Amino acid sequence: MFTRRRFIVSFSAFAASARAFADWPIRKKKPLPPTPVNVYFGTDTNKGVSKGIYQSTFDPTKGQLTPPVLAATTARPSFLAVSPPGPGRRSVYAVNAINDPAATVTTFTLDPTSGSLHQAGQVPSGGAGPAYVSVDSTGHAAFVADYMGSAIASYRIQPDGTLSQPVERLDFKDHQKFGSLGPVSARQDVPHPHCVTVSPDDRFLLVCDLGTDRICVFYIHPETGQLSDPHLFTNDRPGCGPRHLAAGSTASAKLTRRSIAASGRPHASATPLRAFSSIPASPSRPSRQVFLPQRIPPPNSLSHQMATSSMQAIVAKTHW
Secondary structure, three states, X not given: OOOXXXXXXXXXXXXXXXXXXXXXXXXXXXXXXXXXXXXXEOOOHHHOOOOEEEEEEEEOOOOEEOXXXXXEEOOOEEEEEEOOOOOOOOEEEXXXXXXXXXXXXXXXXXXXOXXXXXXXXXXXXXOOOEEEEEEOOOOOEEEEEEOOOOEEEEEEEOOOOOEOOOOEEEEOOOHHHHOOOOOOOOOOOOOOEEEEEEOOOXXXXXXXXXXXXXXXXXXXXXXXXXXXXXXXXXOOOOOOOEEEEXXXXXXXXXXXXXXXXXXXXXXXXXXXXXXXXXOOOEOOEOOOOEEEEOOOOOOOOHHHHHHOOOOOEEEEEEOO
């Protein structure tokens, strides 16, 4: 029979054993070392030395790279993009940056075990000298900037990871739509789209045009990958030559550019950004602030719609 006295004795014994257990040394499990990472290098095959894309393994513990080995043979893969993680094999996309209207974009499947690349498809880049390829975070759309061809192209990513034929090609030589050229005739003789950056919420495509000193912003149609008419941004510094964009997440971020001074030397400049009031883009998407140049846009303009997206800040880096 379980009496009150027996309960008191049993509880005292349990308490004593618990105190003794608390005094035992506890062995903490050592954290697992970071997993090695495959790193891929695009190269300039025109010099007759390299043959395509090279692969190394990065050891995060030692901070060391293994000697690079050839992962795939392809012509002048000057810029690479990797598809986002998903249930199937991931893909690597490489622009083949030859100065020819017949330039291409090549898709490679990535072997998750060895890290090797296997060519899966190749499509036209939409113009000469493709310099940049980007993929949205859903893995459904890709975009290419043709630096020498003064154009950009959009693609759908097919179920096997390869690119469709270009869904749309936009010619930046349409000055009524994309603006006039910059003053540095040696480098701004024609429009030069240098990068195509997808906003963090996949709603907008931002294109740096070195030739016109502008950043062009497009809506992305979520189903087709087609693009809206552009909205143009500039920091009113002729000759700045924007080249690359990066999305930031801090409220103190500024739109930073470089421009060519009268002496020909680059100098840094910064345009302060103003936070617009933001609203949820959808009931399931939380509201976040956006930072854009200090000029209030009309309520129905594209820049105002950007302010209501989940994109927080954009940093532009420009140099020659």
